[in-house]
Amino acid sequence: MTATDMIKKSTAGADDVVAEPRSHPGRWIAAAALGALCAGWVLSLWSNRNIDHATVADFLFDGRILQGVLLTVGLTACSMLLATALAVALAVMRLSANPVLRVVSWGYTWFFRGTPLLVQIVFWGYLGLLYERISLGVPFTSIHFFSANTNTIVTPFVAGLLALGMNEAAYASEIVRAGLLSVDHGQVEAAHSLGMSPAYTLRRVIVPQAMRVIIPPMGNETISMLKNTALLQLIAVPELYTRASWISAQNLSQVELLIVASAWYLVLTSVLSVPQYYLERRYGRGAGRGLPTTPWQQARHTATRLRTRVAQAAHTHPRNARTEADS
Numbered sequence: 001m002t003a004t005d006m007i008k009k010s011t012a013g014a015d016d017v018v019a020e021p022r023s024h025p026g027r028w029i030a031a032a033a034l035g036a037l038c039a040g041w042v043l044s045l046w047s048n049r050n051i052d053h054a055t056v057a058d059f060l061f062d063g064r065i066l067q068g069v070l071l072t073v074g075l076t077a078c079s080m081l082l083a084t085a086l087a088v089a090l091a092v093m094r095l096s097a098n099p100v101l102r103v104v105s106w107g108y109t110w111f112f113r114g115t116p117l118l119v120q121i122v123f124w125g126y127l128g129l130l131y132e133r134i135s136l137g138v139p140f141t142s143i144h145f146f147s148a149n150t151n152t153i154v155t156p157f158v159a160g161l162l163a164l165g166m167n168e169a170a171y172a173s174e175i176v177r178a179g180l181l182s183v184d185h186g187q188v189e190a191a192h193s194l195g196m197s198p199a200y201t202l203r204r205v206i207v208p209q210a211m212r213v214i215i216p217p218m219g220n221e222t223i224s225m226l227k228n229t230a231l232l233q234l235i236a237v238p239e240l241y242t243r244a245s246w247i248s249a250q251n252l253s254q255v256e257l258l259i260v261a262s263a264w265y266l267v268l269t270s271v272l273s274v275p276q277y278y279l280e281r282r283y284g285r286g287a288g289r290g291l292p293t294t295p296w297q298q299a300r301h302t303a304t305r306l307r308t309r310v311a312q313a314a315h316t317h318p319r320n321a322r323t324e325a326d327s
Contacts, residue, residue, distance in 0.1 A: 055256040059247065060263065068243035069264050075160060075239060076226045082165030083225075084218075087172035092202070094177055105173070112170035118231060120167055124159040125235030160232040168225055175217045179210035211283040219276035223269050230261075240264055 045051070059065055093105035112120070128150040137144035154162075183206050191201040230241035238246075241261050248257035 050255065051259070052253065052256055055251075055253050056259050059244075059253075059257060059260050062247075064243050064247060065240065065260060065264070068238060068240035069268070071238060072226065072229050072240040073268065075157075075164065075229050075232070075237070076222065078161055079164040079168060079225055079229075080222050082161065083168035083172050083221075086166065086169035087176045090169060090173035091176035091180060094173065095180060109170045109173055112167050117163070117167050117228065118234070121160065121163040121231055121234055124154065124163045125156065127154050127159065156232070156235045156237045159235055160229070160237045164225060164228060164232075168221060172218065172221060175214055175221070176210075179212075179214035180206055182213045183209045208283070212280075215276065215279045215283055219272070219279070222276070223272055226268055226272065227265060 046053075090105045090108060093101040094109075096102060131150050133147055134150050134153055135144045136146040187205055187209065188201055191205045192198075196205070229237075229239045232239055233242040233245060236242070244257040244261040248254045
């Protein structure tokens with residue numbers, strides 16, 4: 001090709017110019033290396049002779065395992081509801097002008113964050129050793145409206161719920177407090193100038209803006225709560241991991257039942273990630289120039305880009321071949 005032909009090609013028109021994105025071979029090499037490592041690890045695990053795949057398949061949808069899954073999901077949901085309600089109250093108390101409320105909130109957070117969750121679970125599980133009966137009545141008098149045996153009220157499920165929920169509330173309260181503090185104080189002053197009450201301002205002005213900061217870490221705490229339910233094996237709560245342990249103690253297939261439990265935990269955490277993503281997307285409106293794309297939209301955009309590149313390549317190669325033939 002002569003210099004004249006090159007000049008003609010560069011000035012032929014806008015339709016003849018194909019803009020190609022800059023290539024990044026390093027990214028593809030790193031991605032290929034990571035993919036090979038992951039594939040090798042999965043293959044080595046799958047082909048391991050010490051794993052009985054038939055046992056894994058038999059117990060993956062076993063009725064006892066499914067009952068444990070349902071109880072794990074129920075425990076997670078109830079514990080997070082309890083923790084969220086306590087966290088909001090503790091965060092508001094911590095930001096209150098009342099020094100007594102601030103001290104009580106700080107003391108609660110200090111105690112439950114300072115003691116291990118394992119100790120708290122054991123404490124609630126053996127609460128009957130400290131208090132034989134739970135009574136409701138007038139303090140410092142002999143008047144009682146209700147009284148019952150502690151072990152009757154605080155069952156293993158209730159003990160696990162209290163331990164997980166009250167422990168999580170201490171961490172979640174700091175998350176909620178950080179979200180409330182992230183809202184500019186001018187928003188509060190503007191709401192008060194319009195005659196809004198403090199409670200109405202908190203519910204309609206502060207909390208909706210704070211949710212953008214609260215949702216991501218609270219989603220992580222929910223996933224952590226799901227996995228922490230396995231600790232309730234100490235007080236014989238028949239959740240997923242406990243049931244898997246009971247079955248493995250009978251058939252001595254510890255590794256296979258651990259794989260079954262891990263597979264269900266992965267499925268549950270993946271499911272929990274979906275509403276977290278859409279909640280972050282909803283409360284992130286107005287924070288950026290546009291909403292982040294959903295996974296389905298990302299898949300469609302990726303497919304469109306691939307089709308465009310294939311079409312460009314198919315359009316460019318014949319033209320290059322004709323140009324070389326002419327030269």
